[in-house]
Amino acid sequence: MKLKKYTDYALRVLIYTASKEDNQLASITEVSETFSISKEHIRKIVHQLTKLGLLETIRGRGGGIKLAKPPEDINIGRIVRILEQDFVLLECFDKDMNECVITPSCKLKHALNKALAAFFSVLDEYTLDQLVANKDELRLLMDLK
The missing domain is CATH 1.10.10.10 (Winged helix-like DNA-binding domain superfamily/Winged helix DNA-binding domain)
Incomplete structure (x- = not known):
């Protein structure tokens, strides 16, 4: 990212x-x-x-x-969220454009969502x-x- x-x-x-x-x-x-x-x-x-x-x-x-x-x-996390409006890390993050056949069973999307949440969790700690x-x-x- x-x-x-x-x-x-x-x-x-x-x-x-x-x-x-x-x-x-x-x-x-x-x-x-x-x-x-x-x-x-x-x-x-x-x-x-x-x-x-x-x-x-x-x-x-x-x-x-x-x-x-x-x-x-x-707060730094708040600023980054406002300025970065596109956190579509993979195709499956975009419901309208997703054509990946393994989406219903794929665990990668969940791992990346967790990583993105952790990224913002750390930024939210900083002012x-x-x-x-x-x-x-x-x-x-x-x-x-």
């Missing part, structure tokens, strides 16, 4: 903004340059994270983005504040002042 780049980038945006000191504003340009991701990608991600109530945008000169809620209130617990190291790596 592989998460979409969009989800990866969204998590990076959240980590970046959570790593800013004293809830300082970040800019789309800063995030884009730090991770070598196009501004347009970051802009779309910021827009969605704002709609989800995770980021707050401040317009105008001196504006930017910041977390809209405390990092301990941002954004835990991902930035090493804030000093992250700030150094991201060249944050």
Whole structure:
């Protein structure tokens, strides 16, 4: 299983903004340059994270983005579920497209369902504040002042 780049980038945006000191504003340009991701990608991600109530945008000169809620209130499992809407791991996970003849007796589907549930169970244990617990190291790596 592989998460979409969009989800990866969204998590990076959240980590970046959570790593800013004293809830300082970040800019789309800063995030884009730090991770070598196009501004347009970051802009779309910021827009969605704002709609989800995770980021707050401040317009105008001196504006930017910041977390809209405390990092301990941002659950990683919830974010991944929202951003990754396709967890069809095999054909048999899609009832409309499934043509596999062994589906009624196949145990693989159940094993993968259990594995997917375990994946989310682990992600549900993490909040954004835990991902930035090493804030000093992250700030150094991201060249944050």
